Amino acid sequence: MDLPNAETLVAHLADRIAPHVGAESALVGIHTGGAWLAQRLHQRLGMATPLGTLDISFYRDDFSRIGLHPQVKPSDIPFAVEGRDIILVDDVLYTGRTIRAAMNELFDYGRPSAIRLAVLIDRGGRELPVCPDFVGERIALPRHQNIQLTLEAGHGFVLSLQSPSAQVDA
């Protein structure tokens, strides 16, 4: 399957968000892909509020099943969340569980006036009632496939597909 050019999608996504950015708006990226993407959008949109990043490891709903993520990064919200218009950014939207965790974490910093969701790829397969406000592109992917955003030197953002079916399940 042909994947869209990630850099083109970033430009489209920024264009869609731009009309909705005001003085109280702030971008928050979810580690790791969402944080890269948010950093790029932050530059493109020329936003005044500093960029925030979230690592949702402490808010995951599968801690009791799979434990703590091996590499937790500190969350960094360098502005007051109270009353803020927050645009939450992730690279790929799938089940919606990451977004639920991110919203729970944001509320522990304060009560935002609004949270909106921007994603580069909406791949379908939702398990929670989560709906993005800004989307780069919608791609219907079967369960066994994963789509990943990487940041490659000289090429910028690149999308790639992984099929875990290639691995032998013991």
Added chain:
Amino acid sequence: MRNNPQINQHGELNHLLTLEGLPREILLHILDTAASFVGVAEREVKKVPLLRGKAIFNLFFEPSTRTRTTFEIAAKRLSADVLNLNIGASSQSKGETVLDTVDNLSAMHADMFIVRHAQSGAAHLIAQHVAPHIHVINAGDGRHAHPTQGLLDMYTIRHYKPDFGGLRVAIVGDLMHSRVARSEIHALNILGTREVRVIAPKTLIPSGVEGLGVQVYHNMAAGLAGVDVVIMLRLQHERMKGAILPSAQEYFKYYGLTPEKLAFCSHDAIVMHPGPMNRGVEIDSSVADGAQSVILPQVTFGIAVRMAVMSILASSGS
């Protein structure tokens, strides 16, 4: 095969009993995870939901306010339910054995025990006794170990002086009775510290301490020369029996950390103390409250480090 009782068959940390023999990558994983917990305390809501629904028992067979409180805060910031038991005052005086106490609490569906006991090896005994899903943290056993204190001291050192390979660290004071010093020495060695020194009068240094890979000094001027980190130990009056020291005043004269003695160290050396401090016995107030002191940051970091240990233990076996 399990040759290290705190590591499970998957190589995960299942209990934290001692820093001796702890793999370097596990130690670094705890410190890295703690870095993410530091920010939690600075937020509007100082809590994360990670251990929601878990029951953590503070099992203190020996009195302690500070350590018990920091474990309690750490557990509460992870959303666990915490129960404090000062056993010295209840069951034990009625004749119940330690393991009977543990069995009773396990029957109340405990998930984790934080154990402080005057006997070396108490936490180890409990860890070998409990069901596999229950985790044990040693919060100080006799003269043996106090691993979370050792870890929070490593976190503090790394925060100010990240390169252990270039560091000279001096531990000063009552090494004879100090489980804190033992845990620190093991951790400093695991992290590849350039030089670890211990400074104390002969009567406060256990025999064979050189075997732990430290250099022994009995004089502050020589021992502190060029040091980057000074860790002062508490003079443990309550553990001292017989005439080990002439007087607290005399101890302060030779081994108390004053501005004059601090000047022997590297100019940007940091001063640490595990608390509680005896001002005017092992440390002068002007040093304890001075610009080089990181004693209060140690307390703040200690909570994040204990949160990291609890969440990593709770992750194991899942």
